[in-house]
Amino acid sequence: xxxxxxxxxxxxxxxxxxxxxxxxxxxxxxxxxxxxxxxxxxxxxxxxxxxxxxxxxxxxxxxxxxxxxxxxxxxxxxxxxxxxxxxxxxxxxxxxxxxxxxxxxxxxxxxxxxx
Amino acid sequence: xxxxxxxxxxxxxxxxxxxxxxxxxxxxxxxxxxxxxxxxxxxxxxxxxxxxxxxxxxxxxxxxxxxxxxxxxxxxxxxxxxxxxxxxxxxxxxxxxxxxxxxxxxxxxxxxxxxx
Numbered sequence: 160x161x162x163x164x165x166x167x168x169x170x171x172x173x174x175x176x177x178x179x180x181x182x183x184x185x186x187x188x189x190x191x192x193x194x195x196x197x198x199x200x201x202x203x204x205x206x207x208x209x210x211x212x213x214x215x216x217x218x219x220x221x222x223x224x225x226x227x228x229x230x231x232x233x234x235x236x237x238x239x240x241x242x243x244x245x246x247x248x249x250x251x252x253x254x255x256x257x258x259x260x261x262x263x264x265x266x267x268x269x270x271x272x273x274x
Numbered sequence: 275x276x277x278x279x280x281x282x283x284x285x286x287x288x289x290x291x292x293x294x295x296x297x298x299x300x301x302x303x304x305x306x307x308x309x310x311x312x313x314x315x316x317x318x319x320x321x322x323x324x325x326x327x328x329x330x331x332x333x334x335x336x337x338x339x340x341x342x343x344x345x346x347x348x349x350x351x352x353x354x355x356x357x358x359x360x361x362x363x364x365x366x367x368x369x370x371x372x373x374x375x376x377x378x379x380x381x382x383x384x385x386x387x388x389x390x
Contacts, residue, residue: 163317190375199283201364201382202318209375217377249317253376261376262308265317 162186163266165250170271172244180235180269182250190255191233192263195219196247205248208233209255237271244273276301278367280381287355288389295350295384297365306368307348308378309339311361318364324348335359355388362386 162185172178184191190209194202204217208227222241227233233252237244247270251263279298287293299305306325310318322333329341339350350363362383369377 165317192375192377194380199382202380204377207375207377215375247315251318255375262320262323263318263376263378264320265310267317268315270315 165266188252192251278381293355303370308366
């Protein structure tokens with residue numbers, strides 16, 4: 160899982176509550192990413208950030224929000240507007256750069272269950 | 275449209291036999307291709323990547339992948355499977371329409387089971 164930590168590993172929330180998932184990296188990477196994984200659907204990109212204080216929506220950003228105030232940290236908030244929040248959430252980071260082809264390094268994931 | 279397809283949800287192979295996990299892709303521009311492995315309730319681990327050069331790429335844990343431009347494929351292979359290779363495997367291709375970050379499109383994954 161490299162130098163990326165995600166906490167907590169398991170998270171339980173009641174419907175209607177916002178919840179924030181932590182992601183920290185010590186790889187000195189500029190780019191960070193959040194994915195959602197559901198069975199049979201692979202990984203879907205929620206948000207990504209190429210640099211501090213900048214982030215972009217991915218394919219399924221609705222109901223989620225992020226911040227990137229520090230290079231090392233990229234927290235994800237799952238809001239009450241997310242209709243199906245129960246999933247496995249993965250954070251990743253990589254070297255950034257135009258026309259580059261660097262692999263992403265993944266954290267261990269957070270399994271969120273909302274009831 | 276840029277995408278990755280993994281046509282097999284499940285692959286079963288006997289221990290010691292060669293294994294192949296299939297992947298085809300569609301991308302704008304040059305293909306940058308990746309394979310990752312995921313063990314239960316864990317993050318993804320990088321196995322190997324193709325950027326340019328030799329069509330046969332060698333990676334971690336004895337895995338290799340063959341890039342075939344005419345067939346737009348990037349199949350993962352291993353000459354002799356181990357029970358410990360049982361896991362979920364993802365193929366990915368870089369999104370060439372995004373500059374700066376290294377956004378990836380992932381396939382839906384192939385579950386490999388190696389039978390003792």
